[in-house]
Amino acid sequence: MSTQVIGAALSLRDIGKQFGTVTAAADVNLDVEPGEFISLLGPSGSGKTTTLNMIAGFEEPSGGRIMINEKDITDIPIHRRNIGMVFQGYALFPHMTVEKNVEYPLKQHGFDKPERKRATDEALAKVSLEKYGARMPAQLSGGQQQRVALARAIAYKPPLLLMDEPLSALDKALREGLQTEIRRIHRDLGTTVVYVTHDQDEAMALSDRIVVFNEGRIQQIGTPNELYKNPSNEFVSQFLGESIHLDGLIEEQGSGHEFVRDDFRLPTEVDHRGPAQLMIRPESVELISASSAEQSGPTVAAEIIDKVYVGHSVKYMVSCRGGGGVVRSRQTDVDDFTIGQEVLLTWEAARSRILPLATSAKNGEES
Amino acid sequence: MSTKQSRTAVLAWPALLLVALGFIVPVAIILVMSVTDPQPGTQNFEWLATNSTAHDIMWRTIYIAVLATLITAVLAYPFAYLMATSSTLVRSILMVVVLLPFWTSMMVRAFAWIIILQKNGLLNTVLGAFGIEPLTILGTNTAVLIGMCQILMPFMVLPMVSVMVGIDSRLPLAARIMGAPKWKAFLQVYFPLSLPGVFAGSLIVFILSLGFYVTPALLGSPRQQLIPNALFTQVLELLSWGKGGALAVATLVMVGAVFLLLFLVAKVMGIKIGKIGGGL
Numbered sequence: 001m002s003t004q005v006i007g008a009a010l011s012l013r014d015i016g017k018q019f020g021t022v023t024a025a026a027d028v029n030l031d032v033e034p035g036e037f038i039s040l041l042g043p044s045g046s047g048k049t050t051t052l053n054m055i056a057g058f059e060e061p062s063g064g065r066i067m068i069n070e071k072d073i074t075d076i077p078i079h080r081r082n083i084g085m086v087f088q089g090y091a092l093f094p095h096m097t098v099e100k101n102v103e104y105p106l107k108q109h110g111f112d113k114p115e116r117k118r119a120t121d122e123a124l125a126k127v128s129l130e131k132y133g134a135r136m137p138a139q140l141s142g143g144q145q146q147r148v149a150l151a152r153a154i155a156y157k158p159p160l161l162l163m164d165e166p167l168s169a170l171d172k173a174l175r176e177g178l179q180t181e182i183r184r185i186h187r188d189l190g191t192t193v194v195y196v197t198h199d200q201d202e203a204m205a206l207s208d209r210i211v212v213f214n215e216g217r218i219q220q221i222g223t224p225n226e227l228y229k230n231p232s233n234e235f236v237s238q239f240l241g242e243s244i245h246l247d248g249l250i251e252e253q254g255s256g257h258e259f260v261r262d263d264f265r266l267p268t269e270v271d272h273r274g275p276a277q278l279m280i281r282p283e284s285v286e287l288i289s290a291s292s293a294e295q296s297g298p299t300v301a302a303e304i305i306d307k308v309y310v311g312h313s314v315k316y317m318v319s320c321r322g323g324g325g326v327v328r329s330r331q332t333d334v335d336d337f338t339i340g341q342e343v344l345l346t347w348e349a350a351r352s353r354i355l356p357l358a359t360s361a362k363n364g365e366e367s
Numbered sequence: 368m369s370t371k372q373s374r375t376a377v378l379a380w381p382a383l384l385l386v387a388l389g390f391i392v393p394v395a396i397i398l399v400m401s402v403t404d405p406q407p408g409t410q411n412f413e414w415l416a417t418n419s420t421a422h423d424i425m426w427r428t429i430y431i432a433v434l435a436t437l438i439t440a441v442l443a444y445p446f447a448y449l450m451a452t453s454s455t456l457v458r459s460i461l462m463v464v465v466l467l468p469f470w471t472s473m474m475v476r477a478f479a480w481i482i483i484l485q486k487n488g489l490l491n492t493v494l495g496a497f498g499i500e501p502l503t504i505l506g507t508n509t510a511v512l513i514g515m516c517q518i519l520m521p522f523m524v525l526p527m528v529s530v531m532v533g534i535d536s537r538l539p540l541a542a543r544i545m546g547a548p549k550w551k552a553f554l555q556v557y558f559p560l561s562l563p564g565v566f567a568g569s570l571i572v573f574i575l576s577l578g579f580y581v582t583p584a585l586l587g588s589p590r591q592q593l594i595p596n597a598l599f600t601q602v603l604e605l606l607s608w609g610k611g612g613a614l615a616v617a618t619l620v621m622v623g624a625v626f627l628l629l630f631l632v633a634k635v636m637g638i639k640i641g642k643i644g645g646g647l
């Protein structure tokens with residue numbers, strides 16, 4: 001079996017990038033552990049590619065330093081950074097066969113011929129394309145081309161592997177297959193991976209930790225679970241998966257604080273006054289019919305605006321005054337709500353999170 | 368052919384008619400004349416095969432055409448590269464620069480070169496100021512080449528640019544992140560991908576340079592004639608349509624041979640032949 005590599009440690013210190021008046025990235029600070037799989041997640045234009053390009057050396061940072069294994073590489077030319085990369089949309093060399101493509105980095109790094117052959121075969125086997133070595137890239141399907149791009153990036157076992165939305169051009173089934181493959185390769189190889197995506201499910205499924213970007217700035221860094229359960233601001237909670245959001249106010253109440261709406265009040269630890277938002281994950285919310293009397297927690301009147309069957313559960317889109325979102329219930333439990341029906345949302349107070357609005361970003365990072 | 372196709376095919380008729388009347392018919396007439404004038408027989412081709420002056424003229428023409436192709440290719444490549452890799456604004460400006468010569472007639476440009484290259488011309492005046500001996504350029508093949516290359520430049524630049532803008536700009540970056548220094552990334556990735564443009568441009572320039580008349584007539588010497596000037600002499604001065612016809616047929620064969628050669632080279636190098644056409 002293949003030997004493991006020692007993954008590189010990557011550190012970004014106050015990295016920023018300015019394109020004229022556009023701030024593509026600012027104050028980016030990140031420490032990636034050796035062998036870690038980290039995702040940069042954020043909406044379009046949030047600075048993910050820019051950040052990745054600065055690590056690769058395609059863009060020069062306007063400020064800050066980039067370190068690999070404690071060594072400053074900010075001014076080292078691209079070809080001496082010892083980084084592997086999978087580009088969005090493959091970027092295979094169209095004039096070379098699959099084999100020559102995969103062999104290319106090995107050649108540049110001075111491997112001798114038998115070693116090149118062995119590593120090429122191994123990389124192609126890893127992505128199940130052993131038989132396609134002699135083809136030209138144009139003679140492959142999209143998924144196969146993406147696998148060649150993957151094989152080419154891992155062939156010489158770089159200690160750091162960058163991937164920029166490698167699966168975004170593929171359909172869902174292919175994407176999931178390749179996600180499994182990428183995870184397996186990462187495990188086998190032990191290389192450090194920085195993975196760019198705007199798909200939260202993909203980031204959740206693959207990563208040890210996720211870095212959430214918005215408007216060029218890091219919003220939060222954490223494990224998928226941390227981000228999902230403890231988003232540090234409104235943006236992160238909105239962006240990471242579906243949830244119910246309810247607008248309200250935080251008011252001082254005696255010695256503590258309370259989140260206040262005209263349909264319920266909840267005590268909160270958040271030390272803040274002013275507009276706030278309450279957030280509940282879809283699986284923590286229960287839907288009950290409007291006439292039901294059994295209420296243990298807070299309740300909010302809502303209307304069902306859409307209903308989607310997903311596997312064993314039903315997803316309800318609900319809307320209510322000052323809020324709305326998605327509720328997920330098991331099909332066997334509740335399947336009797338119809339679109340347009342008036343319902344009540346209820347949940348255990350402890351399962352909800354309250355986030356102050358406006359100043360939320362700063363508060364989040366301190367916590 | 369479907370009815371829709373046959374209906375749209377009508378659109379091609381005017382152009383086809385023009386090609387038929389303006390090209391195929393005269394070529395056929397010349398072909399016929401080359402074996403019938405002044406009397407039926409192969410005497411014109413025998414003349415071409417045995418006359419050493421005719422040989423000199425043909426070899427000189429090929430030699431100049433090859434040189435013109437090489438020189439324009441070497442000069443046009445960096446220019447085209449610059450065009451293909453710069454911003455839209457810079458590219459438009461450079462495009463105007465390339466097309467500028469098209470706005471003046473060949474005649475005017477040839478006279479401009481005379482002013483620059485003649486014995487007491489601009490070039491020698493400048494050289495003289497630095498104490499350099501005056502050069503004899505006007506009336507030589509060098510002057511012809513200079514004049515031709517200047518005119519031919521756009522025909523080389525444009526096909527090159529059209530292929531180069533189609534090259535994914537991330538490919539050289541991909542090569543670099545895989546460990547290739549800048550020059551290797553260029554040589555191993557960008558350059559091979561730009562070759563269809565080089566081939567297309569070379570083909571056009573070579574063929575065009577076989578047909579230059581005004582430039583050699585004004586900048587060259589009558590003792591160093593090229594095929595078009597020899598044709599003129601044969602047909603319009605000596606009224607020998609047959610010999611002129613034979614010379615024209617020989618040129619046609621040469622063009623065909625070059626086409627074939629380039630296509631073979633392209634095939635061996637794995638360059639898609641369709642792409643050469645696509646580059647035009």
Ligand SMILES: Nc1ncnc2c1ncn2[C@@H]1O[C@H](COP(=O)(O)OP(=O)(O)OP(=O)(O)O)[C@@H](O)[C@H]1O
Binds near residue numbers: 050
């Ligand atoms: N070369 C450039 N010149 C000017 N602005 C740029 C340039 N490259 C990126 N930007 C801007 O910087 C911001 C961040 O872009 P970036 O490509 O990093 O986004 P992204 O997070 O990768 O988005 P996507 O998910 O759409 O790929 C955007 O607003 C973009 O318009």
Ligand SMILES: [Mg+2]
Binds near residue numbers: 050
């Ligand atoms: Mg991007």
